[in-house]
Amino acid sequence: MPGLFIAFEGGDGAGKSTQAALLAKTLSDAGRTVLRTREPGGTPVGEKLRSLVLDHGQGEIDAKTEALIFAAARAAHASQVIAPAVARGEVVITDRYADSSIAYQGAGRGLGTADITKLNDWAASGLWPDLTVLLDVAPSEGRQRRTAGDAAEDRLESEPDDFHAAIRAAFLDLAAASPERYLVLPANSAVEELAGAVGRRIAELLQERGRQGAA
Numbered sequence: 001m002p003g004l005f006i007a008f009e010g011g012d013g014a015g016k017s018t019q020a021a022l023l024a025k026t027l028s029d030a031g032r033t034v035l036r037t038r039e040p041g042g043t044p045v046g047e048k049l050r051s052l053v054l055d056h057g058q059g060e061i062d063a064k065t066e067a068l069i070f071a072a073a074r075a076a077h078a079s080q081v082i083a084p085a086v087a088r089g090e091v092v093i094t095d096r097y098a099d100s101s102i103a104y105q106g107a108g109r110g111l112g113t114a115d116i117t118k119l120n121d122w123a124a125s126g127l128w129p130d131l132t133v134l135l136d137v138a139p140s141e142g143r144q145r146r147t148a149g150d151a152a153e154d155r156l157e158s159e160p161d162d163f164h165a166a167i168r169a170a171f172l173d174l175a176a177a178s179p180e181r182y183l184v185l186p187a188n189s190a191v192e193e194l195a196g197a198v199g200r201r202i203a204e205l206l207q208e209r210g211r212q213g214a215a
């Protein structure tokens with residue numbers, strides 16, 4: 001069976017990890033080998049870069065340095081983890097990928113979405129997801145959802161709402177530019193409803209890939 005690469009994207013507090021976990025369970029129950037991973041992270045060097053860029057108190061990190069740290073973590077993740085798993089025929093489900101850099105560093109930090117797209121295409125050696133599930137969340141709602149939990153906000157989360165509004169718009173622009181590679185869902189729908197929509201779209205994609213593989 002052909003491998004598949006799926007990314008979950010969206011603003012902070014959109015519920016990506018919940019949906020990624022539900023999809024992983026559905027697919028492994030159906031007999032697929034699933035690899036769940038996240039960014040930044042997924043490799044030993046990626047996890048170190050993650051704490052460097054997300055934890056408070058590392059000293060000033062300017063926008064370009066931040067973009068390069070995320071891209072460095074992604075380069076390792078793509079070449080050491082994602083590409084080999086897809087080549088083995090597994091389904092890789094990642095919580096965030098390059099679109100997060102395009103939205104957060106390109107739009108949010110103002111580095112420009114075109115440059116950040118190019119940087120990440122190079123870093124990931126041209127590896128892009130087969131499908132990206134975008135859980136669209138309004139900034140105020142995202143903040144409410146994440147602070148209702150336990151967690152303290154990391155360096156990026158604690159940015160103001162207008163930063164998060166720019167990110168939201170950038171994600172929606174990416175999806176609108178390539179609708180065949182995105183599934184956009186309102187993050188405030190019921191968990192089961194979202195999981196159903198994601199499951200249906202992935203089933204379609206797997207069928208399509210299976211037919212292509214057989215042809």
Ligand code: TYD
Pocket residue numbers: 012038039040054070095096097098100101102104105154156157
């Ligand atoms: P996330 O995985 O959502 O962390 P947590 O679930 O622990 O809050 O992502 C961490 C933050 O990093 C999030 O605010 C988005 C940001 N980020 C970027 O700015 N650029 C990137 O390329 C990635 C992958 C994440």
